[in-house]
Amino acid sequence: MLERLSEISKEQSLEVKLRAREDFTSLSYDIKSLVWDIDELKNPLLSYPQKERVLIFMLWMDNPSPKQIERIVNLLGRETKEIKEQINFVFENETQEVDEAIFILTDHGKREISWNKKNKPLDGTFREKVKQLRNEGYERAVIAEKLGKPLSRVKHAIQILLREGEIKPWERPRSQETIEFDQKVRQLKEQGFEPREIAQILGNPRSRVYESLHRLRQAGEIK
Secondary structure, rough: OHHHHHHHHHHOOOHHHHHHOHEEEEEEEEHHHHHHHHHHHOOOOOOOOHHHHHHHHHHHHHHOOOOHHHHHHHOOOOOHHHHHHOOOHHHHHHOOOHHHHHHHHHOOOOOOOOOOOOOOOOOOHHHHHHHHHOOOOHHHHHHHHHHHHHOOHHHHHHHHHOOOOOOOOOOOOOHHHHHHHHHHHHHHOOOOHHHHHHHHHHHHOHHHHHHHHHHHHHOEEEO
C-alpha cells in the first residue's frame, strides 16, 4: 500500500519505518489498518514520534498485558522500559495532537480493533456511572470531574465500554452544558486564543477543550 504515502512524508511514516524492519508484511491486517489510519491523519497532523506513541497506546489498550508489551517491543525494536514510559505518558499528560488522534480513532469509530475481554474488570458501580454520564452526553473530562476520578481511569473505562459494545461512538445529542461549553470555546478560538489559553480562561482541562474543538470541526463551525 505504498501508494498511500504519496501525500505523507516518508520520514514521518509509520509504514516506511516498519517496512525497514521487514516486519510490516507479516503483520495482521488489523495492525496494518491501524498503521495506515494513523499515517493518513491530517487533522491533527502528527510527527513520527507522535504517531508511534498513538500506535503503542492503541495496541496496548487492545490487550493491556505483559505479553502485549513484549509484542510491541518486538514490533518497534524498543526497550520494554521505553514502551511502558510511552503508555504512561499518554495516561498522565494532556497533549493536543496525541489525545485528539486517539479520540478520533476510537470514540468516532473510524476503525475497529479486536478487544480482549480478559482485561481487568471495571468496578461495577464505576462502570455504570461512566456509562450513564456518557449516554447523557458528557465528555471524558467532565465525567472525571463529576466522579472525582483521574481522567486516565475514565478514558480506560470508556475504551472498554466501547469495545464491549456497552456504549456507541458519539452520535447522540450533546448535553446543554456541553453545547454551552462548545460555544464558549468557539468564541475564544475565533478571537485567536490557543487551546492551552482557552483551557486557562475557562478553568477546564485541556483535554476537554481538545474534544470540544474536534466536535466543532466535525460540525463545520470552525476550521
